[in-house]
Amino acid sequence: MAFLNIWNITRRELVSYFNSPVSYVFIVIFLLLSGFFTFMVGDFFGRGESDLYAFFQWFPWLFLVLVPALGMNIWADEKRMGTIELLFSLPLTTFQCISGKFLAAWGFLIFAVLLTFPIVITVAWLGDPDYGPIICGYAGCFLLGGAYLGITCMTSAMTSSQVVSFIISEVICLFLIFCGWGPFTDMLVNWAPAWLIDTAASFSVMSHFTSIRRGVIDSRDIIYYCSIIVFSLFTTAMLLKNHRS
Amino acid sequence: MYCYAISLLSGWENIQMPEAGLYNAGAPEVAAGGEMIRVENLFKWYSRRLAVNDLSFSVNRGDILGFIGPNGAGKSTTMRMITGYLPPSLGCVLINGIDMARFPIKAKSRIGYLPENAPLYSNMSVMAFLKFIALMRGFRGRTALGKVNEVLERCFLENVRHQRIDTLSKGYRHRTCFAQSIIHDPDILVLDEPTDGLDPNQKREIRKLIREMGRTKAIVLSTHILEEVETVCSKVLVISDGKKVFDGVPSGLKAMSERAGDVLIGINSEDRREIIETFENIELCDKVEINQGCDVMSIRLCPMKGIPAEQIKLAAVRLCMQNGWPIDALSITQGTLADVFHKITESQKES
Numbered sequence: 001m002a003f004l005n006i007w008n009i010t011r012r013e014l015v016s017y018f019n020s021p022v023s024y025v026f027i028v029i030f031l032l033l034s035g036f037f038t039f040m041v042g043d044f045f046g047r048g049e050s051d052l053y054a055f056f057q058w059f060p061w062l063f064l065v066l067v068p069a070l071g072m073n074i075w076a077d078e079k080r081m082g083t084i085e086l087l088f089s090l091p092l093t094t095f096q097c098i099s100g101k102f103l104a105a106w107g108f109l110i111f112a113v114l115l116t117f118p119i120v121i122t123v124a125w126l127g128d129p130d131y132g133p134i135i136c137g138y139a140g141c142f143l144l145g146g147a148y149l150g151i152t153c154m155t156s157a158m159t160s161s162q163v164v165s166f167i168i169s170e171v172i173c174l175f176l177i178f179c180g181w182g183p184f185t186d187m188l189v190n191w192a193p194a195w196l197i198d199t200a201a202s203f204s205v206m207s208h209f210t211s212i213r214r215g216v217i218d219s220r221d222i223i224y225y226c227s228i229i230v231f232s233l234f235t236t237a238m239l240l241k242n243h244r245s
Numbered sequence: 246m247y248c249y250a251i252s253l254l255s256g257w258e259n260i261q262m263p264e265a266g267l268y269n270a271g272a273p274e275v276a277a278g279g280e281m282i283r284v285e286n287l288f289k290w291y292s293r294r295l296a297v298n299d300l301s302f303s304v305n306r307g308d309i310l311g312f313i314g315p316n317g318a319g320k321s322t323t324m325r326m327i328t329g330y331l332p333p334s335l336g337c338v339l340i341n342g343i344d345m346a347r348f349p350i351k352a353k354s355r356i357g358y359l360p361e362n363a364p365l366y367s368n369m370s371v372m373a374f375l376k377f378i379a380l381m382r383g384f385r386g387r388t389a390l391g392k393v394n395e396v397l398e399r400c401f402l403e404n405v406r407h408q409r410i411d412t413l414s415k416g417y418r419h420r421t422c423f424a425q426s427i428i429h430d431p432d433i434l435v436l437d438e439p440t441d442g443l444d445p446n447q448k449r450e451i452r453k454l455i456r457e458m459g460r461t462k463a464i465v466l467s468t469h470i471l472e473e474v475e476t477v478c479s480k481v482l483v484i485s486d487g488k489k490v491f492d493g494v495p496s497g498l499k500a501m502s503e504r505a506g507d508v509l510i511g512i513n514s515e516d517r518r519e520i521i522e523t524f525e526n527i528e529l530c531d532k533v534e535i536n537q538g539c540d541v542m543s544i545r546l547c548p549m550k551g552i553p554a555e556q557i558k559l560a561a562v563r564l565c566m567q568n569g570w571p572i573d574a575l576s577i578t579q580g581t582l583a584d585v586f587h588k589i590t591e592s593q594k595e596s
Contacts (some may be wrong), residue, residue: 090381244331
């Protein structure tokens with residue numbers, strides 16, 4: 001019953017994603033930007049290597065802009081339109097609601113990421129790539145997207161304004177990137193103790209994403225992403241409960 | 246009845262994620278008698294503001310309870326607590342004997358709810374939306390589709406079934422949301438301003454539908470329109486500033502009017518001075534109001550306390566007969582709900 005409820009919510013959300021023109025704009029912009037970063041900024045051909053390093057490298061930044069845009073209306077819209085009242089008068093738990101909506105958005109994001117498959121074909125055609133890192137890279141992207149999306153879901157539950165939700169999630173995601181990003185930690189090295197930098201870096205999506213991207217599946221990385229998702233969805237539940245009382 | 250004193254804890258259950266079955270374990274199946282909704286000592290604070298103040302009432306099967314009160318009196322808040330959307334600060338709501346705070350899933354499945362302003366997912370078609378609700382209400386496949394078709398027919402929505410909700414007129418939107426609330430044929434219907442924003446014909450249709458369903462269900466509806474209470478409801482509850490100020494039948498509410506039980510007599514005669522003199526000295530009346538119209542003069546006689554209006558009416562008729570004044574109209578006023586509504590909600594505010 002619980003799974004059925006989640007599935008019904010997910011299906012409704014997915015249908016509404018695919019019914020809305022905004023989603024297609026999202027997909028097109030995402031594909032264009034990922035192509036631009038890979039070929040222009042990442043110098044895909046200049047590297048002369050048959051891997052997707054140039055492609056995956058940009059995902060934390062690409063998602064930083066796009067994922068909050070995708071998820072900012074998950075709850076903000078429901079609150080603004082009043083449908084949240086309809087939803088919570090149905091016989092289902094808050095958890096089922098939240099996970100249904102999250103899974104739909106995540107599913108849509110995964111769909112968009114999978115549409116980058118031509119780049120895999122390109123690499124396979126031009127050279128002889130190692131598929132392990134490519135598969136891991138995609139898995140890392142999904143997890144990264146899920147973590148950002150969880151955070152956006154949480155900020156969306158805070159407010160009924162999409163813009164506010166977008167900005168707050170942007171700031172949180174940016175923090176998660178910066179706290180482990182090389183140039184940023186180098187800046188701290190001079191005055192902060194090493195353990196502090198290490199602790200901060202362990203909160204970073206960057207360090208966890210880098211190792212998955214290289215093809216190393218470390219349970220710590222997976223636990224890291226999953227715990228961000230679970231934590232943010234749990235906070236979402238608290239925020240929604242607070243909104244209602 | 247078991248009652249939660251503080252529902253903070255019970256609200257917590259909502260986010261503790263176990264399967265629906267867990268909530269329902271041990272929930273009682275049937276309520277005592279025909280009592281479908283029971284609200285006990287309900288309080289609701291919004292930070293410092295007290296929105297609902299010690300409200301208790303019950304609704305039986307076959308009752309249509311009209312919930313009236315000025316704007317901001319706490320009608321919507323109370324309805325949201327009955328439907329489980331808002332947790333009460335104190336007190337409890339029993340749906341068919343099931344405590345909403347302890348078994349929200351089971352209790353919610355018995356209720357159909359039409360929220361204020363009829364919120365809908367505007368990017369779906371009417372059909373898709375109702376299908377979604379049917380699935381969420383636990384129907385599958387063909388049965389779900391059958392239920393959707395049934396309510397489409399009942400709410401006169403067949404010709405817009407494939408239309409997107411954001412292209413619908415307000416009347417259709419309202420009816421779509423209404424259809425959503427009755428799709429699972431619930432025992433209890435909670436309707437927040439069901440006829441708000443509809444044209445007179447649509448209002449009549451919806452009222453007819455509510456009356457029909459009221460025979461077998463327990464219905465709570467809120468409204469600003471006092472005639473609606475008279476035409477639709479079998480019980481009425483007036484609240485003001487979150488407090489109950491009246492609970493009874495509509496005729497009982499009307500009887501509270503100062504004007505109720507007055508004798509109204511219209512006389513079509515030229516002997517105006519004589520008439521005025523005679524009626525001003527009539528016995529057993531507290532007050533006599535005379536209104537001189539163009540053709541007909543109308544006289545309002547307010548009987549003294551304890552004197553039946555019928556007696557005054559007969560006396561007035563006798564006087565007219567004796568003097569040969571032709572009676573144009575004769576009635577005993579019932580008092581208007583608007584009068585009483587104004588009186589009791591204002592006096593509550595002053596106190």
